[in-house]
Amino acid sequence: MRSRAVIIGTGSALPSRVMTNRDLEALVDTSDEWIRTRTGILERRIASEGENNSDLATRAALNALEMAGVKPDEIDLIIVATLTPDMPMPSVACLVQKNIGAFRAGVLDISVTCSGFIYGLSIADKFIQADRKLKILVIGSEVLSRRVNWQDRTTCVLFGDGAGAAVLAGTREDRGILSTHLHGDGRLWELLAIRGLGTAVPADEEMLSRGWQYIQMQGKDVFKHAVKALEAVTWEAMDAVGWKTDALDMVFCHQANMRILDFVRERLGLSEDKLFINIHKYGNTSAASIPIALDEANRGGRLFAGANVLMMAFGGGFTWGSLAMRW
Ligand code: ACO
Numbered sequence: 001m002r003s004r005a006v007i008i009g010t011g012s013a014l015p016s017r018v019m020t021n022r023d024l025e026a027l028v029d030t031s032d033e034w035i036r037t038r039t040g041i042l043e044r045r046i047a048s049e050g051e052n053n054s055d056l057a058t059r060a061a062l063n064a065l066e067m068a069g070v071k072p073d074e075i076d077l078i079i080v081a082t083l084t085p086d087m088p089m090p091s092v093a094c095l096v097q098k099n100i101g102a103f104r105a106g107v108l109d110i111s112v113t114c115s116g117f118i119y120g121l122s123i124a125d126k127f128i129q130a131d132r133k134l135k136i137l138v139i140g141s142e143v144l145s146r147r148v149n150w151q152d153r154t155t156c157v158l159f160g161d162g163a164g165a166a167v168l169a170g171t172r173e174d175r176g177i178l179s180t181h182l183h184g185d186g187r188l189w190e191l192l193a194i195r196g197l198g199t200a201v202p203a204d205e206e207m208l209s210r211g212w213q214y215i216q217m218q219g220k221d222v223f224k225h226a227v228k229a230l231e232a233v234t235w236e237a238m239d240a241v242g243w244k245t246d247a248l249d250m251v252f253c254h255q256a257n258m259r260i261l262d263f264v265r266e267r268l269g270l271s272e273d274k275l276f277i278n279i280h281k282y283g284n285t286s287a288a289s290i291p292i293a294l295d296e297a298n299r300g301g302r303l304f305a306g307a308n309v310l311m312m313a314f315g316g317g318f319t320w321g322s323l324a325m326r327w
Contacts, residue, residue, distance in 0.1 A: 003132035004176030005125040007327070009070065009167040011063025012295040013056045014282065015045040021157070028153035035157045040258020044160030044283035046145045052086045054095035056163035057141035060291070061096055064137065067298075068167035072102040075167075076134045079123055080109045081116025081287035083194070083316070084143045092141060102137070113192075114254045114315025115182070116140055116287030117164070118323050121311075122180035124168045132170030139165040140287035147194055149214035158257075159215070160283035164291025175306065175326040179240040181233055182321040188225065191218045192316035217316075226256065227263050229320040234268065234312050237322035245269045247308050249327075250297060254313035255279035255289040264312070276302070286315060303327050 020043045021032035035041055047056070057080055065072060080093040093107035112119040117140035124136040141163035148156045195201060196212030207213065230253065238244070245268050253264050258279055265275045276293045285292060290311055297303050307327040314320040 003129050003170045003172060005128035005168045006171045006176035007166045008169050009064040009068025010295040010298045011060045011067060012162065012164040012292045013059030014162045015047045015051055017046045017048055018043050019046045024157055027150055028156060030153045030157055039158060040279050041283045042280040045162055047143045047161040053082060053084055053141050053143045054086050054092050054099065057092055057096050057139045058099040060141065060163040060165040061100055061137055061139055064165040064167045070135055070167050072100040073104055074135050075102040075105045075137050077106045077108065077127060077136045078102060079120040079136065079138045081112055081120045081140045082109060082142055083111060083113050083286055084147055085109060096139065112319045113317055114256065114286045114289065115313040115319040115321045117290045118311055118313050118321040119182055121177065121323055122182055125177040125180060128168060128170045134170065136168045137165060138168060139163060140291045142286045142288045144286060147215050149211050154219060155215050155217055158284050160285050162282055162285045162288045162292050164288050164295050166291060166294065178324045178326060179237055180321065180323045181236045183233060184317050184319045186317065188318050191221045225318060226260055226314040229314050230264055230312050231267050233320050233322040234264065237310060237324045241324045243308060248274055248310055249307035250303060250309050251275045252290050252293050252311045255293065256284050
């Protein structure tokens, strides 16, 4: 049997500061009722001053390593999925490597927005298929609160900060990652973007006045594309591994909006207990959303050896993907 990648430890880290919908009512013209009914979000975590993406990523990584019983110097590769790095250079993966002392590891950031953790697991899977002895740390980490315009009610109510991580190793047993499907469509990039702070647009007064340092989103259009892509990529994964809905034990969909999660559950004909949901506590944490959910489910005893697990995500770019694994 070929080598497969298994997750041997998970971890997460969330800022201690909680921002409720009521807190947002004091900032913008919104209401707890609007946010709850349109998104399912009740509160989100916000990084404190001086608390950076790499700090959250480091804490999540250390938790995952501890659960896995793996020492930092046993890690061969660190992959960090993020759209909110501490800085353009160095990568968050480099900073995590320094913080945890994983000096044997290669370091790689990937920019795939909300699909980043699935892309990261897929890359790790390919490495481990080639060399079963490798140990790889995959992290999704975001400080979206610093890329949100706190005067724009159409976006600021949606996002939160946090990080999640997984340690992957190889096995010849009949479990681990069974299939991954990765997609993108760059033609639609303008529907969800942070246009400034890269090298294309000067960081000047004009850029700031356009709000291009912040996430800008055509919410309705994104919603339509998200549900279509998530449905397609879900069935693509199910077909690839020959699963029908009743084979599924736990599904982790990117926590973007409760209505999107309901849509996925209905289309799959899935019972409520099999779709993991924590959007009410953390909002949309982009690349961190699936690994935070995975860690909560794992530590909460909702994953068992042999469980059939499906993951799917959609985000800016656009990007989307799915992953099927036997736990
Ligand atoms: N509070 C009160 N009213 C609001 C708010 C708010 N926070 N935000 C918008 N409104 C108003 C609008 O101004 C609009 O008012 P109008 O009718 O007078 O013009 C009305 O509410 C309806 O606005 P819509 O944008 O049509 O609301 P919609 O039902 O589409 O919900 C939402 C908006 C929640 C953003 C939804 O479109 C959505 O979830 N989209 C998908 C987001 C997503 O999945 N992103 C995925 C990836 S994220 C990433 O990659 C980083």
